[in-house]
Amino acid sequence: MIELKKLNQEAVQASLERARQYRLLNEPFEAESICLDVLAATPGHQEALNILLLALTDKFGESGLEPAFNEAKKVIAQLDTSHCKAYFTGLIYERRAKFHLRQGGPNSGAVAHAWFTKAMDAYEEALKTCDPDNQDAVLRFNSCARIINTNPAVKPDDNSGGEMLLDPFDTPH
Numbered sequence: 001m002i003e004l005k006k007l008n009q010e011a012v013q014a015s016l017e018r019a020r021q022y023r024l025l026n027e028p029f030e031a032e033s034i035c036l037d038v039l040a041a042t043p044g045h046q047e048a049l050n051i052l053l054l055a056l057t058d059k060f061g062e063s064g065l066e067p068a069f070n071e072a073k074k075v076i077a078q079l080d081t082s083h084c085k086a087y088f089t090g091l092i093y094e095r096r097a098k099f100h101l102r103q104g105g106p107n108s109g110a111v112a113h114a115w116f117t118k119a120m121d122a123y124e125e126a127l128k129t130c131d132p133d134n135q136d137a138v139l140r141f142n143s144c145a146r147i148i149n150t151n152p153a154v155k156p157d158d159n160s161g162g163e164m165l166l167d168p169f170d171t172p173h
Helices: 009-024 028-041 046-058 068-078 085-103 108-129 136-150 161-165
Strands: none
Touching: 009 028, 009 046, 028 046, 046 068, 046 085, 068 085, 085 108, 085 136, 108 136
């Protein structure tokens, strides 16, 4: 196995900016790699964890849900109390819902609906427990609601089959 090189502390901020740029260029693997280098140099770095979480969810469309979905859930646990864990949990759920919707196939609308609902529940929690001046949860909630309201395929499953792809990661805290 090739030994990884260690990032200098002085390069952390510039590296995070580069990670943001790679996310904008739809290069989540590069953004993830940079964040892992920053976290190796500065364990627990909150900004690196935020970008890493977003990069992992960006990977859903390219490489599927696993292992990125479970890795993103682990990142939530590393966020400190200054970050709204409920909001980021909602973001993971919303992006998973969109993944299922894009995948299509039998019952994909019901599965997406179940994940959108979980995301909206997490955003509701964020509105109750996080910084009241930060309205990002309102914007995300409304985005999910609009998708449900305007897409006839996104509806609850009459047979509860939509729950089959849900997991026990229910607590948005």
